[in-house]
Amino acid sequence: AVAVGYVRYRRGGPGRGLELRALRRARRQDIDDVGHKYYLELELGDVLDKDRTVNCTAEVLYHLGHKNTAPEVQFSVEGELRSTEEADEEFYNRIRSLEKELVAENIPDSHGNIPQELEPIHLLAWVASGYLIWQNSTENTHFHLAQIKHVKQVKRSDEDLQFDYVVLLHEMVSQEVIPWEVAVLWHPRRGLRVSRDRRQPGHTPG
Amino acid sequence: HQVLRVVPKSNEELQKVQELQHLEHLKLDFWLSPRGLGYPVDIHVPFPSLQPVKVHLEASGVSYSILIEDVQALVDEEQMEMLRSSRQLPLTTNTFNYEAYHTLSEIYDFMDMLVAENPNLVSKLEIGRSTENRPLYVLKFSTGGTNRPAIWIDTGIHSREWVTQASGVWFAKKIVEDHANNEGVASILETMDIFLEIVTNPDGFAYTQTTNRMWRKTRSKHSGSICVGVDPNRNWDAGFGEAGASANPCSETYHGPYANSEPEVKSIVDFVKSHGNIKAFVSIHSYSQLLLYPYGYTETPVPDQKELHEISTKAVAALSSLYGTKYTYGSIITTIYRASGGTIDWTYNQGIKYSFTFELRDTGRYGFLLPAKQIVPTAEETWLGLMVIMEHARDNMY
Numbered sequence: 001a002v003a004v005g006y007v008r009y010r011r012g013g014p015g016r017g018l019e020l021r022a023l024r025r026a027r028r029q030d031i032d033d034v035g036h037k038y039y040l041e042l043e044l045g046d047v048l049d050k051d052r053t054v055n056c057t058a059e060v061l062y063h064l065g066h067k068n069t070a071p072e073v074q075f076s077v078e079g080e081l082r083s084t085e086e087a088d089e090e091f092y093n094r095i096r097s098l099e100k101e102l103v104a105e106n107i108p109d110s111h112g113n114i115p116q117e118l119e120p121i122h123l124l125a126w127v128a129s130g131y132l133i134w135q136n137s138t139e140n141t142h143f144h145l146a147q148i149k150h151v152k153q154v155k156r157s158d159e160d161l162q163f164d165y166v167v168l169l170h171e172m173v174s175q176e177v178i179p180w181e182v183a184v185l186w187h188p189r190r191g192l193r194v195s196r197d198r199r200q201p202g203h204t205p206g
Numbered sequence: 207h208q209v210l211r212v213v214p215k216s217n218e219e220l221q222k223v224q225e226l227q228h229l230e231h232l233k234l235d236f237w238l239s240p241r242g243l244g245y246p247v248d249i250h251v252p253f254p255s256l257q258p259v260k261v262h263l264e265a266s267g268v269s270y271s272i273l274i275e276d277v278q279a280l281v282d283e284e285q286m287e288m289l290r291s292s293r294q295l296p297l298t299t300n301t302f303n304y305e306a307y308h309t310l311s312e313i314y315d316f317m318d319m320l321v322a323e324n325p326n327l328v329s330k331l332e333i334g335r336s337t338e339n340r341p342l343y344v345l346k347f348s349t350g351g352t353n354r355p356a357i358w359i360d361t362g363i364h365s366r367e368w369v370t371q372a373s374g375v376w377f378a379k380k381i382v383e384d385h386a387n388n389e390g391v392a393s394i395l396e397t398m399d400i401f402l403e404i405v406t407n408p409d410g411f412a413y414t415q416t417t418n419r420m421w422r423k424t425r426s427k428h429s430g431s432i433c434v435g436v437d438p439n440r441n442w443d444a445g446f447g448e449a450g451a452s453a454n455p456c457s458e459t460y461h462g463p464y465a466n467s468e469p470e471v472k473s474i475v476d477f478v479k480s481h482g483n484i485k486a487f488v489s490i491h492s493y494s495q496l497l498l499y500p501y502g503y504t505e506t507p508v509p510d511q512k513e514l515h516e517i518s519t520k521a522v523a524a525l526s527s528l529y530g531t532k533y534t535y536g537s538i539i540t541t542i543y544r545a546s547g548g549t550i551d552w553t554y555n556q557g558i559k560y561s562f563t564f565e566l567r568d569t570g571r572y573g574f575l576l577p578a579k580q581i582v583p584t585a586e587e588t589w590l591g592l593m594v595i596m597e598h599a600r601d602n603m604y
Contacts, residue, residue: 019571022532047571110368110419111307112577144570146420168420170573172494173543175437175458177420 001144002137003040003058006073008130013192014091014120015084017047017127024055035064036139046082047123054079062139070135088188091120095153095161102153102163121151124192125165128184131194132169142172149179160185166200208256209237209274212247212263222266223247232258248273299323304376304585306578307368310340310412313405316375317343324382327395333403334473337426340408342473347381348399355603356399357486357596358478363438363470363549364422365410367492369566369576369584374404374490376585377592394596398485401477407438407470420574424470428463431455436462439491441471444551445503450544461547478556486560486599487553488592493573494542494565495533497522497591500554502538502545510559511537517560517598525591529583531567533591538563560599564588 001020008018025041042056058075095102107122108114114122129145137143146168154162162185169178179200185193214220223240226232226249235250251259263270274280296302299319308316321328327347334342348354361374381400384390394400405411409425423435433456440451443465447453451461466472478484499514501507508514518535525533538545542565550561567576567584576584 017571020569108572108575108577110414110575112572112575112580144573146573147575170420174452175422177458 001142002071002134003038003042003056003060003073003075004044005130005133005137005143006060007044007056007058007075007077008127009134009192010075010130011077011081012123012127012130013084013088014124014127014186015048015087016081017123018044018081018130019047021045021053033064035062037061044077049082052079052082054081071137073134085188087120092161092188098153101155103151105148105150107148107151121163122148124163124184124186125151125167127192128165128182128194129167129169131192132167132180132182132197135197140173144170144172146170146177154183160187160190162186162195207250207252207277208272209277210249210251210259210263210270211273212249212268212270213245214240214243214247214268216243218266219268222263222268226259226262234259250277299379299382302375302379304372304379305582307372307581308375309415310405310408313371313375314343317345317378317404320345320378320382324385327382327385328378331401333477334469336407336409336470337424337468338409338412340412342403342408342470343405344401344403344477345378346399346401347385347395349385349395351397351399353481353483354397354399355483355485355599356401356481357394357488357599358401358403358484359488359490359592360403360406360474360549361490362404362411363406363489364491365407365414366420366422366574367566368414368574369492369581370490371405371411372578372581373566373585373588374402376582377589378402378404380585380589391593391596394600398596398600400596401484403474406474409470410435422458423460424468426462426468428467429455433460436460436468438468438470439489439549440545440547441465441468442475442547442549442552444548444555445501445546448503448546450503450546459545465547475552478553478558484553484558485603486562486595487550487558488562488564488595489549490564490566490588492566492576493568493570495531495567495569496541496563496565497525497533497535498538498541498550498563498565499536500538500548500551500561502542502548503551505539507537508554514560514562517595518562520598521562521591521594524594525587528587528590531587559604560595562595564591 004020012018022043027039029037038060040058043053044056045053055078061072125148133143148167150166152164156162164183167180169180181200182197183195185195212223232255233252237250238246238248240247321330329346331344332341333344362371381391385392410421413421423437426436437459440459440461446465447461452459466475497518522533522535550563554561
């Protein structure tokens with residue numbers, strides 16, 4: 001999951017949602033005084049392009065005793081993913097031309113619906129969640145993006161688009177659903193950058 | 207109000223109709239404007255203008271027909287139909303919308319309809335009450351006999367896993383349909399009963415609809431903690447309280463103060479023990495696309511590991527055959543994670559050999575918020591997997 005999250009963060013966009021199609025091979029190496037290194041062979045695909053898969057090899061190193069540092073990931077992707085240049089430009093221009101800043105919540109909604117024009121916003125959150133997953137995973141966690149609770153566009157004077165999200169991350173092992181604030185900058189050619197993030201303080205006991 | 211239709215057949219007729227457009231005091235509403243000869247002109251005429259319009263047309267010999275005699279009646283009918291079909295009152299299980307998520311009361315109404323439509327096959331049992339005093343209903347499908355060997359299926363024990371309750375509703379209808387057509391599960395019903403608990407955690411389910419879509423646990427309050435709820439899949443008496451569950455009431459995997467503290471769990475325990483003849487037990491969850499057999503609380507394999515693994519292989523193959531959905535399978539502890547106090551660990555230790563857990567679609571893209579249009583495909587493919595398990599139980603009585 002960490003590897004996929006990292007690749008999604010580096011290669012995803014509002015027009016490309018990368019998911020794991022298959023884990024072909026995995027191997028773990030215990031390196032004395034360093035940590036655990038996983039060698040992975042993955043098949044990835046774009047959720048918007050069902051018929052194509054690419055192969056990916058990745059190495060994930062969890063450092064011993066450094067519970068608060070992100071694992072180190074290296075990867076290479078073999079093959080071409082569908083180009084999103086046109087879709088990215090169109091999304092960029094559409095958002096830039098909005099008079100009022102975009103605001104939305106509950107994506108998907110309780111019934112799993114995502115209005116079509118908000119699909120890129122959802123995919124962008126998915127990319128950002130890849131970053132959060134990479135930064136916050138250990139060998140004993142397994143995160144997924146559960147929902148966008150809230151998203152607000154912040155208009156900028158430079159060329160980037162900025163979206164401030166509150167996302168819900170679902171962690172499989174503990175089954176907790178954790179709210180996380182993440183501010184995202186995106187530009188068609190510069191890609192996505194996370195400008196700040198934090199776990200939302202306060203826990204609702206019920 | 208009426209809607210009149212005129213088909214002008216001459217320029218004079220066309221002109222007469224066009225004249226009407228300028229008579230604003232008549233407040234006519236042209237649903238189809240005059241276009242040319244031979245094209246219908248549909249005019250919505252308010253009641254006070256009916257006389258003048260008809261006179262105007264008749265006086266010039268323009269023939270017309272009454273397309274809609276009473277607009278209000280149609281509007282009223284449509285209103286009722288909309289209420290009926292969208293949320294409120296499907297009149298039969300044939301008009302029920304299986305492709306949508308439903309409320310608790312809609313599902314309870316569905317159960318009553320199903321029983322009313324099939325009184326010789328289906329009955330509804332109340333096996334207990336939830337913490338908030340909601341009835342815990344189980345549907346029994348039986349063609350007769352006394353205490354026949356039985357199959358148990360439950361959905362919705364974790365309330366946020368909405369595709370499971372929705373699939374449970376579909377399974378109920380499927381059983382009735384197969385029986386009526388004497389195919390599929392009908393042969394199993396010749397010698398076995400099926401028990402189906404669709405909303406195993408109604409308090410949690412209601413809470414996901416009113417307050418927090420991501421609620422998983424029950425809604426019980428214990429030990430003076432401010433936190434609410436116990437994980438009903440950690441509350442069973444199998445490795446209770448051991449590693450793989452949390453002692454923290456605020457945790458999503460809180461096992462509860464003691465085994466069977468939750469009425470949702472205790473009622474099933476009591477039912478299973480007093481029935482005494484359940485041969486297969488399947489508990490359904492989402493998401494991850496997995497088929498699991500015991501144990502979750504220990505790495506020791508179950509004695510029937512080989513057989514359960516073989517059944518799983520076949521069940522997953524059957525499931526995948528429909529839409530290509532990929533499932534992984536194995537014991538809980540090796541496939542998903544260590545979990546103690548789980549349902550099927552307890553049922554297996556009670557002697558119910560064919561104890562399985564499904565984790566339905568998807569693998570994380572939508573997770574708990576699976577789009578409603580995936581409900582029926584998910585239920586259809588899962589059913590094929592369930593059939594393999596049920597047939598195996600029938601053919602391997604113990």
